Amino acid sequence: MNKRLGNVRWAAMRLLMNTVGRLSEGIRIGYRHGFDSGSMLDYVYVNKASGSWGVGRLIDRNYLNAIGWRAIRARRELLKDVLRKEIAERGDGVFVLDVASGPGRYLQDLVEEYAPGYLRVECRDLDQAGLTQGKERARSHGLQNISYVHGDALDPRPADRAPEVIVVSGLYELLLDDEAIAASIARLRSLLAPGGVLVFTTQTHHPQLEFIARVLPNRDGVLWEMKCRPVEKAEQWAREAGFDAVASRREQVGLFTVTTAGSASAADRSSQG
Structure with a gap:
C-alpha cells in the first residue's frame, strides 16, 4: 500500500x-x-x-x-580557483582540455581573465546544442583562444598537443559504473603532458537523489539517476591510475569535491627522501 x-x-x-x-x-x-x-x-x-x-x-x-543547483554554482567557483592556481604554476601558453564541457561558460570566464595567447582552452562534449551555445557566446564576446569540438569524454582522442590541464566536471556523478570512472581517469592520465594535472569533480552526497531519479528526465529522455561516492574512493582511483599527488577540496554548500591529480616532481621526491 x-x-x-x-x-x-x-x-x-x-x-x-x-x-x-x-x-x-x-x-x-x-x-x-x-x-x-x-x-x-x-x-x-x-x-x-x-x-x-x-x-x-x-x-x-x-x-x-x-540545494543541488546552489552546490553546482559553488562547485564552479571552487573549480575556477583550482584552475587559476594550476595555470599560474605553469605560466604562459597553458593548454586546458575539458572533455565534458557543455557550453563551457566558466572556462570562457577564465579565458577573459588572461592576456590573449596566455591560455588556450578546448571544450569537448557529445551535446551539440551545448557546443553551439558555447561557440555563439564565445563569438559574441570576441574570445579567440577557446574552441569547441564534438567528442566523447569516455573515449577521448588525443588533442593536437598534450594538454597541461585536463578537466572533468559534472560527469562522473552521472555514471553508475565505478569501473568506467576508473578507466576514464587512467585514460586521461595517458593524454596529459609531462607534469600535467587532471582536475575532476565528485558528488559525495545529495539530499534530493530520490526526487531527481523519480521525476526529472536526463538528456537521453529517461529518469535521471545519479550515484554519490566518497571522495576517498575517487582519490583511490587516481592513485591506481598512477597519480601520486592527489588532493581534494569541498565546495561551500558541501555536496561536491574538486580533486587535483598530478605527479610529484623530482624535487618533491628528493625532499621527501
Whole structure:
C-alpha cells in the first residue's frame, strides 16, 4: 500500500513539473535538453530567474535556489580557483582540455581573465546544442583562444598537443559504473603532458537523489539517476591510475569535491627522501 501511494505521489509530481512547472524557463530547458545537460547547467550558472508571467519567474527562482543547483554554482567557483592556481604554476601558453564541457561558460570566464595567447582552452562534449551555445557566446564576446569540438569524454582522442590541464566536471556523478570512472581517469592520465594535472569533480552526497531519479528526465529522455561516492574512493582511483599527488577540496554548500591529480616532481621526491 505504501509503495502504491509513493508511486502515485511521484506520478503527481511528474505531472505537476511537466505542466505548471513549464512556466519556469529553467524547467522548460530541462525538459527540452535534459536536466543534466550542459545547456541546463549554463542556465543554472547565470542564476537569473525567468518564466511566463510573475508566477513563472517565482517558480524559476525557487527552482534555481534548490540545494543541488546552489552546490553546482559553488562547485564552479571552487573549480575556477583550482584552475587559476594550476595555470599560474605553469605560466604562459597553458593548454586546458575539458572533455565534458557543455557550453563551457566558466572556462570562457577564465579565458577573459588572461592576456590573449596566455591560455588556450578546448571544450569537448557529445551535446551539440551545448557546443553551439558555447561557440555563439564565445563569438559574441570576441574570445579567440577557446574552441569547441564534438567528442566523447569516455573515449577521448588525443588533442593536437598534450594538454597541461585536463578537466572533468559534472560527469562522473552521472555514471553508475565505478569501473568506467576508473578507466576514464587512467585514460586521461595517458593524454596529459609531462607534469600535467587532471582536475575532476565528485558528488559525495545529495539530499534530493530520490526526487531527481523519480521525476526529472536526463538528456537521453529517461529518469535521471545519479550515484554519490566518497571522495576517498575517487582519490583511490587516481592513485591506481598512477597519480601520486592527489588532493581534494569541498565546495561551500558541501555536496561536491574538486580533486587535483598530478605527479610529484623530482624535487618533491628528493625532499621527501
